[in-house]
Amino acid sequence: MLPRPHLLVIAVVFVGIGFATVAPTAVMGQQVGQLYAEVLDPSGMVATDLTPADFTVAEDGNEGTVLSAELGNVPMRIALLVDNGDRIADSNAVNPLRDGLAAFFDTLPPQHEVSLLTIARNIQQRVDFTTDRDELKESASEIFADRGAGTVLLDGINETWDRRFDEGERFPVFVLVLTDGSESSSFYNDDEYAEFIGMLISNDIAVHTMIFSQRGGSNVSQYSLNITENTGGLYENLASETGMADALTRIATRLGENYEQVSKRYRIIYEKPDPPGTQISIQLNRPGYNVTGLFASNRIQ
Numbered sequence: 001m002l003p004r005p006h007l008l009v010i011a012v013v014f015v016g017i018g019f020a021t022v023a024p025t026a027v028m029g030q031q032v033g034q035l036y037a038e039v040l041d042p043s044g045m046v047a048t049d050l051t052p053a054d055f056t057v058a059e060d061g062n063e064g065t066v067l068s069a070e071l072g073n074v075p076m077r078i079a080l081l082v083d084n085g086d087r088i089a090d091s092n093a094v095n096p097l098r099d100g101l102a103a104f105f106d107t108l109p110p111q112h113e114v115s116l117l118t119i120a121r122n123i124q125q126r127v128d129f130t131t132d133r134d135e136l137k138e139s140a141s142e143i144f145a146d147r148g149a150g151t152v153l154l155d156g157i158n159e160t161w162d163r164r165f166d167e168g169e170r171f172p173v174f175v176l177v178l179t180d181g182s183e184s185s186s187f188y189n190d191d192e193y194a195e196f197i198g199m200l201i202s203n204d205i206a207v208h209t210m211i212f213s214q215r216g217g218s219n220v221s222q223y224s225l226n227i228t229e230n231t232g233g234l235y236e237n238l239a240s241e242t243g244m245a246d247a248l249t250r251i252a253t254r255l256g257e258n259y260e261q262v263s264k265r266y267r268i269i270y271e272k273p274d275p276p277g278t279q280i281s282i283q284l285n286r287p288g289y290n291v292t293g294l295f296a297s298n299r300i301q
Helices: 086-090 095-106 133-140 153-164 190-200 219-231 241-262
Strands: 021-022 031-042 056-059 066-073 079-080 113-118 124-130 172-179 205-212 235-238 264-270 281-286 292-295
Touching: 031 056, 031 281, 056 264, 079 095, 079 153, 079 292, 086 095, 086 172, 086 235, 095 133, 095 172, 095 241, 095 292, 113 133, 113 153, 113 219, 124 153, 153 172, 153 190, 153 219, 172 241, 190 219, 205 219, 205 241, 235 241, 281 292
Parallel strands: 079 113, 079 172, 172 205, 205 235
Antiparallel strands: 021 281, 031 264, 031 292, 056 281, 066 264, 113 124
16 A cells, blocks of 8 residues: 655745745755745846856855846746546546646646656656647547556656756646545655655646546545645646646646746856855845845746
């Protein structure tokens, strides 16, 4: 039996004007930290030309060295993991599932890349990251139910992150399309599960879930809710397969809307001072420029 999920605490973020502070997350490295800042220029527009020299970062008043400062206006990369196992077969939900995936592809803004994988019985990549919506919809139309197959949820997320995403990914997103079937991943003890959740948080991975659940209480439903809550994602719980298209449309819409907000943030990476502190502050070195938001995470929520 897999261990019972734990709910981890995520750091609280404080927003200020001009000079701002933020509580650091517990998963930041000992030597290097990162934070995200929204900055307006003197005309009130989003600043687009700032460099590392324009930022001063300190912890408890002790300055660190800013290594990089990049505006996060690159597209999202979304891994779409689909459970096509027993519960889809038992509920005759294959066609609603296909329609829901097509609605997701049609609604998501076109610049964002999607990789389509199925996770019943084993992890199968059907389409690598692409913006080609026709290729994605064609592949989704060929998904069939795999009778007798459990869901490799945790292994599916872990393996996809390790093998399909690049190091330093700016906007890593998982969208899980699940049923309340059985979890068939390898065993995760409490420490391994906590490490798994910490990996998601420390890499700014947002996990959003749509689950078709007529029974509830399964390992898949418990894990997916816990993972989604810990990464600040969206969670849609459906009792009927007829709601799949609307639910996936809502998730795609929210992803596009939230991207418009977080893509205006600078990601600032800095060497921590010795000793590191418990409160991070940031100051701009350009007159007339203001920090209007400071965040410990840049997850798409």
